[in-house]
Structure formats: structure tokens, C-alpha cells
Amino acid sequence: MILSELLQLPVLDAVGTRIGVVTDVRFALDHDSGDAHMLGVLIGRRSRATFLGYERKTETAPALIARFLRWRARGSFLVLLDDVRSIEPDGVRLRTDYRRYSPELP
Amino acid sequence: MKAVLGLALGVLTAIGGFVDIGDLVTSSVVGSRFGLTLAWVIIIGVVGICLFAQMSGRVAAISGRATFEIIRERLGARVGFANLVASFLINLMTLTAEVGGIALSLQLATSLQPTLWIPVAAIAVWLVIWRVKFSILENVTGLLGLALIVFAVAVFLLHPDWQSLGGQLLLQSPSQGSETPATYWYFAIALFGSAMTPYEVFFFSSGAVEEHWTRKDLGQSRVNVLVGFPLGALLSIAISVTAAIVLLPHQIQVTSLSQVLLPVAQAGGTIAAIVALLGFVAATFGAALETTLSSGYSLAQYFGWSWGKFRRPAKAARFHLTMIICLVVGAGVLLTGVDPVQITEYSVVFSAIALPLTYLPILIVANDRDYMGDKVNGRVTNFFGLVFLVIIVIASVAAIPLMIISAAGS
Amino acid sequence: MTDPLPQAPSVDARVVDARLHLLDRQVLDVEGDPVATVDDLEIADLQYGERLPDRPAPTISALISGPILTTRLFGGRTPPGRLQKIGWDLVADLDIVFTLEVKSESLEVTWFERWLASRVIGRIPGGDHDPE
Numbered sequence: 001m002i003l004s005e006l007l008q009l010p011v012l013d014a015v016g017t018r019i020g021v022v023t024d025v026r027f028a029l030d031h032d033s034g035d036a037h038m039l040g041v042l043i044g045r046r047s048r049a050t051f052l053g054y055e056r057k058t059e060t061a062p063a064l065i066a067r068f069l070r071w072r073a074r075g076s077f078l079v080l081l082d083d084v085r086s087i088e089p090d091g092v093r094l095r096t097d098y099r100r101y102s103p104e105l106p
Numbered sequence: 107m108k109a110v111l112g113l114a115l116g117v118l119t120a121i122g123g124f125v126d127i128g129d130l131v132t133s134s135v136v137g138s139r140f141g142l143t144l145a146w147v148i149i150i151g152v153v154g155i156c157l158f159a160q161m162s163g164r165v166a167a168i169s170g171r172a173t174f175e176i177i178r179e180r181l182g183a184r185v186g187f188a189n190l191v192a193s194f195l196i197n198l199m200t201l202t203a204e205v206g207g208i209a210l211s212l213q214l215a216t217s218l219q220p221t222l223w224i225p226v227a228a229i230a231v232w233l234v235i236w237r238v239k240f241s242i243l244e245n246v247t248g249l250l251g252l253a254l255i256v257f258a259v260a261v262f263l264l265h266p267d268w269q270s271l272g273g274q275l276l277l278q279s280p281s282q283g284s285e286t287p288a289t290y291w292y293f294a295i296a297l298f299g300s301a302m303t304p305y306e307v308f309f310f311s312s313g314a315v316e317e318h319w320t321r322k323d324l325g326q327s328r329v330n331v332l333v334g335f336p337l338g339a340l341l342s343i344a345i346s347v348t349a350a351i352v353l354l355p356h357q358i359q360v361t362s363l364s365q366v367l368l369p370v371a372q373a374g375g376t377i378a379a380i381v382a383l384l385g386f387v388a389a390t391f392g393a394a395l396e397t398t399l400s401s402g403y404s405l406a407q408y409f410g411w412s413w414g415k416f417r418r419p420a421k422a423a424r425f426h427l428t429m430i431i432c433l434v435v436g437a438g439v440l441l442t443g444v445d446p447v448q449i450t451e452y453s454v455v456f457s458a459i460a461l462p463l464t465y466l467p468i469l470i471v472a473n474d475r476d477y478m479g480d481k482v483n484g485r486v487t488n489f490f491g492l493v494f495l496v497i498i499v500i501a502s503v504a505a506i507p508l509m510i511i512s513a514a515g516s
Numbered sequence: 517m518t519d520p521l522p523q524a525p526s527v528d529a530r531v532v533d534a535r536l537h538l539l540d541r542q543v544l545d546v547e548g549d550p551v552a553t554v555d556d557l558e559i560a561d562l563q564y565g566e567r568l569p570d571r572p573a574p575t576i577s578a579l580i581s582g583p584i585l586t587t588r589l590f591g592g593r594t595p596p597g598r599l600q601k602i603g604w605d606l607v608a609d610l611d612i613v614f615t616l617e618v619k620s621e622s623l624e625v626t627w628f629e630r631w632l633a634s635r636v637i638g639r640i641p642g643g644d645h646d647p648e
Contacts, residue, residue: 001558001559001562001563001564001574002556002557002558002559002580002584002599003534003539003556003557003558003559004556004584004587004588006559023535024533024534024535024536025533025534025535025559026531026532026533026534027531027532027533027534027538027576028527028530028531029529029530029531029532029610030529031528031530034604034607035575035604036532036575036576036604037529037573037574037575038559038562038573038574038575039524039527039531039573040524042533052180052470053533053536056533056536059473059474059475061473061482061483061485061488062469062473062483062488062489062491062492063488064492065469065470065492078524080524080525081567081573082569084567085566085567086564086565086566086567087562087563087564087565087567088564088565089564099522100521101521101522101523101524102520102521102522102523102524103521104523105531105533106523106524106526106527106531169612171542171613175542178540178553179540179541179542179612182535182539182540183540183555183585183588184588184589186540187589236640236642236643236647237642237647237648238647238648239647239648240647406550408553409552409553409585410542410543410550410551410552410553410554410581411550411552411629412549412550412551412620412629413550415647416647417549418643418644418645418646418647419637419638419640419642419643419644420633420634420637420638420643420644421633423629423630423632423633423636423637423638424628424629424632426637426643427632427637476611477612
């Protein structure tokens with residue numbers, strides 16, 4: 001699969017309610033091997049919500065732009081790969097007991 | 107001498123923004139119709155371009171990234187592409203106009219038809235880009251462009267009524283209300299847009315990469331910006347002032363490049379006119395180099411191609427092919443007989459898209475520690491950066507309606 | 517206002533977001549010459565369908581560049597045969613750009629650049645000399 005097939009897909013919970021779209025995909029880069037393992041997907045209310053990624057970084061300048069973009073990206077969250085039940089061409093389905101994590105980068 | 111040559115990048119960049127063929131005529135038109143009542147726009151414009159050119163130069167020196175790479179990285183493929191299309195069209199239209207401008211200037215000097223000069227001008231621009239080192243290119247055109255200082259000298263030789271000029275600066279309209287507000291604001295936006303035209307930051311930041319600037323060169327970048335752009339603005343205002351002194355009282359409307367020369371010829375005779383003509387040739391040639399290179403820079407940086415004059419052409423093949431095609435298209439368009447000066451007027455429309463989409467990513471990346479480390483923007487820079495973004499957006503939104511209402515200032 | 521969300525469990529690795537840190541980044545070769553821009557990423561071990569637990573996590577297997585860009589700009593699909601890839605194992609370093617451990621000439625994505633250089637640009641007099 002290629003990344004752009006996953007981006008923008010609608011995300012549904014276990015009973016089929018739409019809870020957002022895939023805005024980004026998070027990876028962990030192994031220090032030694034350099035391999036990039038998928039950790040989870042970032043979900044936002046709309047695909048453009050993560051524009052410039054201010055909600056995930058510690059950068060807060062210029063303050064007005066940062067605050068505005070964080071406000072636009074409110075309600076975004078991270079779901080770990082284990083909480084993804086299936087990926088279909090028309091959407092990503094999550095497990096019943098999926099957990100929402102903060103989208104902030106460590 | 108070395109210190110003077112070190113400023114060439116800033117001077118050459120500013121020539122493209124303030125005294126290229128479109129601006130040579132527009133400055134004179136504005137002076138002959140509005141006196142100095144629009145000089146404040148150029149002053150605001152020069153502050154804005156200094157601010158953002160310095161940011162783009164700093165980003166290039168610290169991170170090695172030129173402006174269009176940043177635009178693609180921050181805005182993504184789609185929005186970046188919208189900017190690429192708009193910016194590329196501005197580049198192409200301006201480069202076409204500049205090649206025409208070189209031909210017009212050479213026509214004034216030799217009275218040979220411009221159609222004969224168009225292919226010569228286009229080939230000369232290509233040869234310089236193909237064979238001449240970046241540092242020589244910027245030093246020669248930058249220094250020769252300074253011949254336009256003759257316009258500033260002419261202002262003093264004309265012994266103007268300083269009080270009246272000062273009054274015009276303070277917005278006391280010299281004309282008897284023959285110009286409508288829409289026309290006034292159309293020219294205000296055209297002057298502002300041309301002062302901040304995006305190819306200046308493409309060229310300045312890419313030039314910084316061409317010259318391998320690093321953290322050590324931040325001081326040089328700042329001096330380049332603070333000398334180059336105000337000098338460009340000063341030349342532009344000087345052209346306006348000479349037109350305001352000589353042409354405005356006689357209600358002479360500037361429609362051609364030769365009329366821009368009239369006040370200088372009146373003040374300093376043939377020699378001054380010859381110096382001014384030399385300045386025209388150098389400035390239009392410099393602007394042609396700047397816009398041709400910028401078209402290559404922006405395309406190559408968006409698509410990730412190898413670029414730069416510090417590489418031999420075969421090591422940046424797509425970059426060089428882009429510029430060859432642009433020059434062929436530009437020369438071809440000119441041979442159909444269009445007026446080069448009019449072409450630049452329509453690039454204002456595309457500036458409406460390109461200006462905000464160019465300056466926002468620069469401001470964002472200049473704040474990003476991944477790129478800039480400890481050299482991120484300070485609070486004051488960010489404050490003014492935001493103020494100018496707001497002005498840019500307002501100007502962008504207003505540009506097209508004003509162009510229609512005022513029928514492009516006619 | 518809802519309660520702030522909990523932080524995700526920490527991992528002993530550098531964490532990046534694909535769109536924010538990888539997509540649309542410049543790729544340089546081992547000598548620092550530009551190669552391409554990252555237009556898309558190929559993810560191995562990720563298919564449509566149920567995700568079974570205990571399966572290994574999908575990994576990025578390649579950077580994709582070239583014709584795929586039109587798909588990203590205007591929609592549609594690029595046939596798999598036309599994907600121009602740079603294997604992830606060729607990536608030597610990643611900061612604000614990707615740096616590869618090979619030369620640009622050895623990669624499929626630069627075929628057009630090489631063709632132009634040898635057939636067109638290199639044949640114009642002076643095309644293969646440093647500027648003076």
C-alpha cells in the first residue's frame with residue numbers, strides 16, 4: 001500500500017459511526033537499523049485540520065498563527081495500530097475499545 | 107572593493123523588484139500622474155521585502171534550503187503547486203517583458219528596430235546564464251545598474267520646489283482631482299506587489315545557496331538586504347520624482363520608455379541621458395537574468411531536480427532546459443508585437459495567489475527549530491512578519507477587483 | 517472543554533509523522549546533489565482487510581517519486597508499474613532532508629535527467645564545462 005491511499009480515508013468506530021479522517025501516519029525510526037515501523041494513525045475532524053502540524057509540535061511562534069492552527073486542529077488524536085480493526089478502500093475501522101492519545105510528538 | 111562586491115546579490119535582486127522594465131515605466135507614470143503621493147507605498151514595500159528577504163536569506167544560510175523547497179515542504183504538493191503555477195507565470199511574463207525591455211533600451215540607443223534586438227537580447231541572456239559564473243553575473247549587472255543613480259542626481263539638477271514635493275509626500279494631491287480613488291489604489295497595489303514580487307526571494311535565497319552562504323554569512327546577508335533593497339527603492343522614487351517635477355506640470359502622460367528619459371535629458375543633457383540608458387540596459391538585463399534563473403529555481407526546487415549555476419549545465423540538465431524553454435517562449439511572444447510594459451501589468455493578478463503562499467511558509471520555517479536551531483525569528487520580526495502578511499492578504503484580495511474597476515489604471 | 521488526552525506510550529525510537537516530516541522533502545544523494553522530492557511512500561505489510569493482532573508492524577519500504585505526483589495533484593491512480601522507487605535501505609540519513617548512500621546516477625528516478633544531460637544539454641557547446 002502507498003501512503004496517499006491511507007491519507008484522507010474516513011475513520012469509523014466499531015458501530016460504523018464516522019469519527020474523522022486519517023490526517024497523518026506515525027512511524028518510529030529504529031536508532032540502529034533505521035527501519036520505520038508504523039505506530040498508529042492521526043485522526044482529525046477534516047483532512048486540512050493538521051495544516052503545518054502546530055498541534056503536534058512544541059513550536060509556538062508566531063503565536064497568532066500557532067494559536068489559530070491549534071484551534072483549527074482541536075479534537076485531533078492518535079490511535080495506535082493495535083486499535084485498528086481493518087483498513088478498507090472506503091475507510092478505516094477501529095476496535096470497540098480503541099483509545100485516543102494526544103497527537104503531540106514526543 | 108571586496109565589500110562593495112559582496113553586496114551585489116542584494117543590489118541585483120532589488121533591481122528586479124524596483125527598477126525592472128515594468129517599474130521603470132510605472133514609476134514614471136505614477137510620478138507624472140500622482141506626484142509623490144504614492145511614495146509611501148514604495149517605502150512600506152521596501153520594509154516588507156527587507157523583512158522577508160532577510161528571513162529567506164537566513165533560512166538558506168542556516169539550513170541550506172532555498173525558498174521553493176520550503177514552500178513545497180510546508181504547504182504540501184497541492185497548495186505548493188498552485189503557488190508554483192502562479193509564480194511561474196509571473197516569472198515568465200516578467201522575463202518576457204525584460205527581454206522586450208532590453209530590446210527597447212537598445213532601440214533607444216541605436217534606433218534599430220526592437221524586433222531585431224529581441225533575439226539578440228534573449229540569446230545574450232541565455233549565454234550569460236549558460237557560461238558566466240554567478241559571482242561575475244551579479245557583480246557586473248549590479249554595478250552597471252547603479253548608473254540609474256543619474257535619476258537621483260537629476261532631481262537636484264532640476265532645482266525642484268522642495269516644499270511642494272514635501273507636500274506631495276504628505277499626500278497633498280498635486281492634481282485637480284482628475285484621478286479616481288480606484289485608480290490611485292490600483293497603482294498603490296501594483297507598486298506594493300512589484301516591490302514584494304516573489305521572484306526576489308526565490309532569487310535571493312537561491313543566490314545564497316549558489317554562493318554557499320553559511321551561518322558565518324548571516325551578517326553579509328543582512329547588509330545585502332539593508333543596502334540593496336533601499337537602494338532599489340530610492341532609484342524607483344527618484345524616477346518618480348523626476349517625472350513629478352518635469353512631466354506632471356505639463357500634464358504629459360508617460361506611455362513609453364523614451365519619456366522616462368526626458369527629465370534626465372532636460373536636467374543633465376546628452377551625457378546624463380546616455381548614462382541613464384546604460385542603466386536601463388543593465389537593469390533590464392539584470393532583471394531578465396533574475397527572472398530567468400528564478401523560473402528555473404522555482405521549478406527545480408518544487409520537483410527536487412538538481413539546480414544551480416555552481417554546477418556545470420549537464421549536472422543540472424532539467425534546470426537549464428527549463429530556462430532555455432522560458433527564453434524561447436518569451437522571445438516568441440515578443441515577436442508577435444505585444445507591448446512588454448503591458449505584460450507586467452497583468453502579472454499583478456497572479457501575485458494575488460503567489461504573494462501569501464510564498465511569504466507564509468518563509469515565516470513558518472524561520473520559526474522552526476528543526477531548520478533554524480537557535481537562529482529562529484525574534485518576537486519583533488514575527489510581529490512585523492504577521493503585520494505584513496495581513497497587508498499582503500488585503501492587497502491580494504483587493505488587487506483583481508481594483509484592476510477591473512480602474513480598467514488597469516487607464 | 518474535555519480532559520486533555522493521555523500521552524501515547526513512549527517508544528525507544530525517533531518518532532516522525534509521515535506527512536509532516538517525510539512527504540515533500542528533498543532527497544539528496546551521497547555527494548549532496550539533489551535527486552528528487554518525496555512524492556509518496558510505499559508501506560510494506562499493509563493491505564486492505566482485517567488487521568490480525570500479533571502481526572509485525574508495517575514498515576516504510578521505499579520513497580516514491582515521479583509520475584505519482586500527478587495522482588496526488590489531480591486524483592486518480594498511478595499504475596503500480598509506473599512507480600519510481602528509491603528503496604528505504606538506501607537512505608543514509610534523515611534530518612530536514614533525506615540523504616542517500618548512493619550516487620544520483622545509479623537511481624531509476626533520475627533517468628530523464630541523465631538522458632537530457634547526455635543527449636541534449638551535454639551536447640550544446642559548453643554544457644559539460646564549469647561556468648567561467
